Amino acid sequence: MRRSACTLVAAVALAFAATAAWSQDKPKPPPAWWQGKPEAMKDSPLAPHPGKMTETPASEIPIERIKLPKGFKVEIWAAGLPGGRAMAIGDSGKKIYVGTRAIGRVYEVTDHGDKRTVRVVIDKLTQPAGVAFHKGSLYVMAIDKVLRFDGIEDNPDVAPVDLTDRFALPPEPHHNWKYIAFGPDGKLYVPFGAPCNICEVSKEYAQLRRYNPDGSGMEVIATGIRNTVGFDWHPKTGKLWFTDHGRDWMGDDTPDDELNILDKEGAFFGFPYCHAKGVPDPDIKKPDPCKGVTLPIANMGPHTAVMGIKFYTGKMFPKEYQGAAFVARKGSWNRTELSGFDVVVVKASPDGKNAKVQPFMTGFIEDAKARKFWGRPAYLAQLKDGSLLVSDEQMGAIYRVTYQKK
Amino acid sequence: MAGVPSLAGQPRVFLEHYLVMTREGIRGTELMQQVLKGVSDREIAAIARHYAALEPRAEPGPRDAALFERGRHVAQAHRCGTCHAPDYRGREQMPRLAGQREDFLLEAMLAYRENRRRGGDTIMAASLYGIAEADLKALAHYFAHLP
Numbered sequence: 194m195r196r197s198a199c200t201l202v203a204a205v206a207l208a209f210a211a212t213a214a215w216s217q218d219k220p221k222p223p224p225a226w227w228q229g230k231p232e233a234m235k236d237s238p239l240a241p242h243p244g245k246m247t248e249t250p251a252s253e254i255p256i257e258r259i260k261l262p263k264g265f266k267v268e269i270w271a272a273g274l275p276g277g278r279a280m281a282i283g284d285s286g287k288k289i290y291v292g293t294r295a296i297g298r299v300y301e302v303t304d305h306g307d308k309r310t311v312r313v314v315i316d317k318l319t320q321p322a323g324v325a326f327h328k329g330s331l332y333v334m335a336i337d338k339v340l341r342f343d344g345i346e347d348n349p350d351v352a353p354v355d356l357t358d359r360f361a362l363p364p365e366p367h368h369n370w371k372y373i374a375f376g377p378d379g380k381l382y383v384p385f386g387a388p389c390n391i392c393e394v395s396k397e398y399a400q401l402r403r404y405n406p407d408g409s410g411m412e413v414i415a416t417g418i419r420n421t422v423g424f425d426w427h428p429k430t431g432k433l434w435f436t437d438h439g440r441d442w443m444g445d446d447t448p449d450d451e452l453n454i455l456d457k458e459g460a461f462f463g464f465p466y467c468h469a470k471g472v473p474d475p476d477i478k479k480p481d482p483c484k485g486v487t488l489p490i491a492n493m494g495p496h497t498a499v500m501g502i503k504f505y506t507g508k509m510f511p512k513e514y515q516g517a518a519f520v521a522r523k524g525s526w527n528r529t530e531l532s533g534f535d536v537v538v539v540k541a542s543p544d545g546k547n548a549k550v551q552p553f554m555t556g557f558i559e560d561a562k563a564r565k566f567w568g569r570p571a572y573l574a575q576l577k578d579g580s581l582l583v584s585d586e587q588m589g590a591i592y593r594v595t596y597q598k599k
Numbered sequence: 600m601a602g603v604p605s606l607a608g609q610p611r612v613f614l615e616h617y618l619v620m621t622r623e624g625i626r627g628t629e630l631m632q633q634v635l636k637g638v639s640d641r642e643i644a645a646i647a648r649h650y651a652a653l654e655p656r657a658e659p660g661p662r663d664a665a666l667f668e669r670g671r672h673v674a675q676a677h678r679c680g681t682c683h684a685p686d687y688r689g690r691e692q693m694p695r696l697a698g699q700r701e702d703f704l705l706e707a708m709l710a711y712r713e714n715r716r717r718g719g720d721t722i723m724a725a726s727l728y729g730i731a732e733a734d735l736k737a738l739a740h741y742f743a744h745l746p
Contacts, residue, residue, distance in 0.1 A: 230678055240682040241722070243612045243692035246619040247640035275619075275640075295616070297625040297718070317624045319717055336721075364714060367725040389725055 230390070230442045241526045242566075246296050248273045249588045255567060260556040261594065264511070267554070270582060270593035271309040274300045278571040278586045279372055279422075279501065281324040281331065283346045286577050290314065290331050291584065291591070292324040294370050299324060299333050301349070302591065314342070315353065322422070323371030325381065327406060332381065334371040337362060339408065359408025363397035372422040372501075377431050381406055384435075386420035391440045391465050391476055399464050401435070401455070415455050417462040417486065423501040423572070428516060429543045432456060436499035436520060437489070439468055441527040448472040449492035450499040452520065454545045460487045490545035496525035497533030501572035507579025510596045514538060519553065519581065521570040531561040536570050536583060554583065554594065604703045608655030613694045614647035626718035657698030659743045670741020673734045677726065687745055692720075697745035704739035 251272040259267050276293035277300055283290065291300040298316040302309050315321070315333065323334030331342040333353070339360045340353035360383070363369070368386025376382055380403040387399040401415040401424075424435035433455040439448040448468035466474055466482035469492050473482040493499045500521045505514050517540045522533035534557040541548035559565040569587040576582060581594040606614065621627030622635040622643065635643075674680065674687070682693045689695035696704065710716035712727040712735070727735070 230681070235675075235678055235681070236685065237681060240691075240693065241720075243616070246616050247644055295718070295720075296619065297623055319625070320721075365724070366714065367721040369721070 234442055239527050239529075242524075242569075244276060244295060245587055245589065246275050248275055249590065251590070254585075254588050254590055256592070258556040258567070259554060259592070261554055264599060265594055265596050267583075267592050267594050269590055271302045271311060271591040273311050273589065274302070274591070275589035276586060277584050277589050277591065279322060279324050280572055280574040280582060280584055280591070281326040282574055282576075283326050283331070284329055285346050288346050289574065289582070289591075290324045290326065290333075292322045292333070294320040294322050297321065297335075299331075301345075312349075314345070314349075315340070319366070320370040323373035323383070325373045325375055327375045327379075327381075330406075332373060332406075334360075334373050334383065336366045336369050336371075356408045360404065361411065365398065368420045369398075370422070372424070374424060375406075376403065376433065377426055378403075379406070380404060380410075382414075382424065382433070384418065384421045384424075386418075386422075387464060390442060391474060393465060393477060412458075414458045415460050415462060417464045417466075418453075419464040421453075423499065423520070425502045425504050425518070427454075427543060428504050428506050434490075434502060434504075434518060434545075436493065436502050437462065438498060439495065440465075440474070441496070443468075443472075443475065445528045445530070446495050449489075449495050450497050450522075451489035452491040452493050452499065452502070452518075452539060452548070453487065453489045456487070461485060462487050490541065491539060491548040491550055493520065493522065493537075493550065494532050496528040498523040498525060499533075500570075501584075502539075503573035503575060503581070505575065505581070507575055507581075509579030510581075513540070517541075519573050520550075521573055521583065523569045523571050523586065524557070524566060531558050531564055531566060534558045534566050534569060536573070557585075602702055602706065603700070604707075605655060605657070605699055606650040607653035608688070608698075609650060609695050610689045610691055610693065611647050611651035612691045613689060614650050615644060616692055617694075618643045618646060620718050655695070655698045657743070657746070659698070659701060662744045663740060666737050666740045667744055669734075670737035670739070673730075673738050674741060677730070679726075679738070682722075687742055696742040699742055701739045701743035704742055705735060708735045708738065 251269045256269055276296040277291040279292045281290045287304050289302045297318045299314045299321050301312050301314045318335040319337050321333050321335040325332045329344055331345045333340045339356040342351050342353050345351050365388030367388045373383050382403045384401050385398050387394050400413050402413050404411050420438040421435045435453050437451040439450045463486035465477040466479050467486045470488050471483045500523050502518050502520045504518050517538050519538055521536050524534035525532045536554035537550050538553045539550050557566055557568040568585045570583050571586040572584045574582040583592045621631045624632050683696050684690045687697040711723045
């Protein structure tokens with residue numbers, strides 16, 4: 194095992210040398226995501242799945258294939274939002290704002306009780322994935338832009354205030370689309386992913402920051418985080434729980450994606466040296482790679498793409514779900530057989546001990562071996578009545594999960 | 600036409616994405632954005648199917664054997680075929696490179712490398728990060744001369 198790892202590294206080094214020999218310009222660092230793609234996998238056909246950028250009518254969404262525990266029901270709550278993912282609920286509870294990546298739009302879904310309508314709030318942005326609502330204002334964060342829409346629920350045509358300059362966003366785009374949320378402290382939490390699959394990062398990346406709502410007072414509160422695009426605060430402890438995507442190209446079954454707790458500000462979560470619950474990186478090495486690393490409270494499955502997390506604080510669902518965390522797993526690409534493509538529920542002590550990860554919403558995979566699926570659950574939101582919204586980035590739809598005692 | 604990419608034989612999903620993003624004003628040229636203004640999702644899906652079914656007809660200029668060979672090495676070293684398929688004919692959301700116009704390929708790659716190209720997958724910026732311009736020229740020449 195050890196020897197084959199050395200051979201791989203040697204092969205990678207040779208490939209780098211070959212590239213360098215062809216270059217006449219001054220030597221530059223190798224392309225970042227290319228690192229860690231070993232010679233042995235060079236012919237691997239795995240690549241990220243294509244999204245769908247055109248509207249999918251509700252009639253073409255196979256909702257009947259979704260499976261839930263007994264007593265739960267699911268309906269299509271809204272459709273026609275290609276690429277819709279993170280959701281921010283407006284103060285009135287009647288409007289929900291939905292971010293996207295490639296298609297560059299932010300949607301507003303208005304709930305009329307019996308039906309929902311969808312409009313585009315803003316478009317032409319570079320991956321405006323981050324949306325948050327705070328004191329009457331919608332915050333939108335794209336890779337290279339931060340906008341605030343004041344009073345948008347009452348004034349749909351309000352012009353945004355551009356806050357970009359205050360947030361000092363670094364230039365690398367990869368893994369720098371955002372998930373954003375306001376914490377119980379009223380501050381805006383913003384992740385900055387590693388701009389690569391696996392690499393040493395400069396000081397602006399692989400971290401979580403928080404800002405005052407106007408972009409001032411920036412603090413880096415955690416480092417060593419590869420790419421978190423989902424977090425929430427525990428309803429009892431107030432601690433931040435966040436999901437994190439593990440690296441690619443280490444094989445089908447390692448490393449796991451993570452669920453972490455930020456217990457102490459300034460904690461280091463291991464990237465790029467130490468993954469999951471203590472897996473040393475084969476490419477970026479240092480002695481004692483996991484020393485001083487805060488390990489996850491739960492492994493979330495290899496390559497599953499853990500996205501949104503939401504603590505359930507409602508009363509509609511049975512007791513066993515109250516206070517538990519729902520986590521959406523958008524699903525794997527860097528794995529021979531599909532994994533994830535579901536919503537799981539994580540039941541744990543308030544300090545994160547004894548975490549159990551159980552399936553909750555499944556049925557999105559058609560054929561795991563043939564790598565066929567129809568939907569990709571991405572984010573979660575809780576409505577006032579205690580029902581749970583689940584966005585499906587592939588179908589451009591939002592589902593609503595309810596529970597009724599028999 | 601100089602600088603204008605060839606669409607024939609591109610993967611259907613790539614064309615669909617490209618056309619939607621151009622209509623949305625996040626990719627492509629201003630001229631193409633105007634052309635696609637108001638075109639519906641359904642029409643875009645039909646246009647994508649049409650061009651995907653056409654036989655590509657590459658008309659590259661004379662082939663420089665050394666440059667072609669260098670391009671072949673660079674493409675292999677950087678694993679371009681992992682996503683764009685081993686024959687570089689593309690698949691799903693990843694465009695066909697084989698037989699594409701050389702000038703277009705070079706400009707696209709330079710723009711990705713310098714973060715000038717909006718709307719594309721960020722993985723392309725990451726993939727081309729730090730590659731020498733001479734290597735990009737070789738890549739463009741190599742891809743343009745593939746069947």
